Amino acid sequence: MARILVIGGYGVFGGRLTERLAAETSAEILVAGRSLEKAAAHCRRKGGKPVRIDRDGDIFNEIALLEPTIVIDAAGPFQAYGKDRYRIAEAAIAAKAHYIDLADDSAFVAGIGTLDDSAKAAGVAVISGASSVPAISAAALDELTQGLSAVSLAGSAILPGNRVPRGLSVLRAIVGQAGRPLHVWRGGNWTDTTAWGDLRRFTLEARGVAPLEGRLASAIGAPDLILFPERYGVRSALFHAGLELKTLHLGLWLLALPVRFGLVRSLGPLAGRLGRMAGWLARFGSDRGGMVAYAVGRDSAGRAVDRRWTLIAEAGDGPQVPPTPALLLALKLMNGAGLTAGASPAVGLLTLSEIEIGLSPFRIRFDRSEKPAAPLLERVLPEGFATLPQSWCRLAEIHDIDRFEGMASVERGVGLSARLIGALFGFPSAAPAVFVSVTKEKTTSGEKWTRRFGTKSFVSHLSRKPDDGPGVLRERFGPFSFLLRLSAERGRVAWPVQSGRVLGVPLPRALMPRSETVEYEGADGRFCFDVKISMPLAGLIVRYRGWLEPASPPHGLSRTGSPAAAPSSIHLPAAQSDQPAPVAPEAASTISGRAGISGT
Known part of the structure; x- marks a missing residue:
């Protein structure tokens, strides 16, 4: 036997x-x-x-x-x-x-x-x-990634109900990590974040049961973070976990701050005590929990899609x-x-x-869904996006975070008003040659762009409203916001400024910035830019010219590749199916035109 x-x-x-x-x-x-x-x-x-x-x-x-x-x-x-x-x-x-x-x-x-x-x-x-991880999350992603020619993002989240039992081992694993450095693969690079940081909200839906709405979740260590960059060739691999009660979730986040700032080595010794304190709130919340696995990539028709597999457990069956x-x-x-x-x-x-x-003997429901996931600039230019050069499209393909690097020269206006306006916006100092990087991060409302010239950086937030028409893009620099209307024709992109506001008050025409930008693909295939910003009463504010290229390989990792400087040796069984190399939209050889204030 x-x-x-x-x-x-x-x-x-x-x-x-x-x-x-x-x-x-x-x-x-x-x-x-x-x-x-x-x-x-x-x-x-x-x-x-x-x-x-x-x-x-x-x-x-x-x-x-x-x-x-x-x-x-x-x-x-x-x-x-x-x-x-x-x-x-x-x-x-x-x-x-x-x-x-x-x-x-x-x-x-x-x-x-x-x-x-x-x-x-x-x-x-x-x-x-x-x-649950990595066995179930991998099984879900193996199915979700079928037929995707390029997978940019793979992730999962686990969201247990507050009334289900939690073992001491699970508590020690979570509490012991909170506030400590967490090694993650994002934007095609290994980087450090903070465990129980990166706070997000998840809503899980499955047919036939009530959704789990607005559950908080934070980044935490899981095998997926190491295994999935190689397995799925993604640029970002994410994992989050959450506590149903916001009091408990945010309370742990606050308790982890001394660990994050190096004042305390770990909260691990407090796991038992924190577990007993959480037990005082056991009658609150619900016995409903869930799990979601998701993949974002391009399907066989070249469309960006977000595919999800969702599990919702009821009646305390989550464990x-x-x-x-x-x-x-x-x-x-x-x-x-x-x-x-x-x-x-x-x-x-x-x-x-x-x-x-x-899992069929239990009160557990499953669902699969797919929705469009076009990046921000593709939604702004739905018709012209596929006609643009490959290098331009590559810089627009943001599904989590990505970084681009290059060189630039910077000119600054010499008048007093030009210098003051340039300082107000945080534009870089004049330099004949300076290292430049642009980090683009997807946010709940759009994208956050951080441009760094040498040691000087400035940030803007790009977004669209649900009722914005084709070409409309909004960009905010601190208290200043601008309405742009993009257009693409014969491989050219224009970003003209239509209007501007400061603290919600419309800017008069005399104070409206003028942006003249040329973006083009150089003979070597690099994305090149020439951004000139001026104002009627101040003249030239800033002009920066240069080139950018991805700071990491063209598309994450191949199914048989390995992440550079991976933290562990990994022995993996073969994935259930191979993915072909990423397919970029057909591109014209060059691009030139006028762009708005947000030109790279």
């Missing part, structure tokens, strides 16, 4: 896993953990055989004596496993048992490939991350989601269904249909 050893088998997720294993298999289920009393209490209610195991003890000998067919680690927190983090997996390999874990730690899951040779030699499968991939993989191993020996993250091993079927 097969024997499955589940470490942490009486916890929030492990308990649900052992209950289902006992009900759905003929295997002997060993419910293990440090407390034999808790294991026995669980077995009396749900079935299985209680076993005491301490992963910090003689784990090799303890596992060998039990002679399991499969070892599942559902304990955690995997962030705290230390230098010998793979001791349980290594003990399983030594006992010639398959190994599965529910790890959600990026480094832990991404580094499991270091055991590949020993797992193959023992003839066993070693699978890490058989949980059934994380252990389901481990259950399904254990069943596959017992049935000999196509899993080969070796060590890898739990991506590409389950289909989304298999996961949905595995």
Whole structure:
């Protein structure tokens, strides 16, 4: 008879896993953990055989004596496993048992490939991350990215209800990260952000159930952040998690500020106390939670689309989601269904249909959706966008954040009024040659552009209103806002200023800036610009000329490529389908014309 050893088998997720294993298999289920009393209490209610195991003890000998067919680690927190983090997996390999874990730690899951040779030699499968992330998120994205010729953005978010139980391991994982640096792949580069920062709102919708509206979520570590840049060739990979009660979510954000500013090393030691405090609010909120996975890219017709897979769990069934991939993989191993020996993250091993079927006994709904996701400037120029040069379109393709670099020369007006106006807008100082960068970031209302010339930078916000007609674009520099009307003809773009306001008050014609800008593709394929801004009473304010090119490779990573300076070695199974190289719109060879104040 097969024997499955589940470490942490009486916890929030492990308990649900052992209950289902006992009900759905003929295997002997060993419910293990440090407390034999808790294991026995669980077995009396749900079935299985209680076993005491301490992963910090003689784990090799303890596992060998039990002679399991499969070892599942559902304990955690995997962030705290230390230098010998793979001791349980290594003990399983030594006992010639398959190994599965529910790890959600990026480094832990991404580094499991270091055991590949020993797992193959023992003839066993070693699978890490058989949980919501990355197993379910990868299965969803494998389906969502089918047929997309270029995927710019891939991400997911988990939003549990406040009334569902939260294990101490989960709390330690979240609280221990809050405020600490988080390594993320955004805009085709590795960069650092802050865990439990990047605050966003998510609304999850599925047919047949009420939506989850306006749930807060913050960036937090997950295996997806390391695995998905390579797997899907994206320019940005995101993961967010949230607490239903805004009081708890924002409270943790505030508590993390001392960590962020280096005053406290970690909130990890407070996890238990914070968990008890959260328990005081357990009667508030709901027992409804959800998960969403999303991908933004170009379909076969060249249209930018946002595809989403949504899960909404009701009646407290959310905790059934994380252990389901481990259950399904254990069943596959017992049935000999196509899993080969070796060590890898739990991506590409389950289909989304298999996961949905595995969750069908519970009050969980699923939905798929697709909506247009044209970037801001394509929405401004819906008819002319595809006729513009490739370099111009590349600078307009913003679905998260991107950075462009080059060189420029800068001239400044010499009159007193010209100098004062230039200083007011933050325009760069005069220089014959200066390094220039432009960072474009998608926002809820449009895009934020940060232009940096040497050490000097200035920022503007670009947006459209729902009823704006073709060509209309709005740009704001602090208290100043301008209405622009873009047009594209024969590969030319014009950005004329139609009107301006300061603090909402219309600017008179005498104070209206005039922008003369030429944007064109140079002979070497670079995006080139010549921006001249003047005013009737002040003359020349600033003129800057130069070129820009992407600061990172043309489109993220290929499916077989590797992110530069990736934080861990990664062993991945092949994705379910290959994506061809990105397709840029057909472009004319040059572009020239007049542009508005927002010209690059």
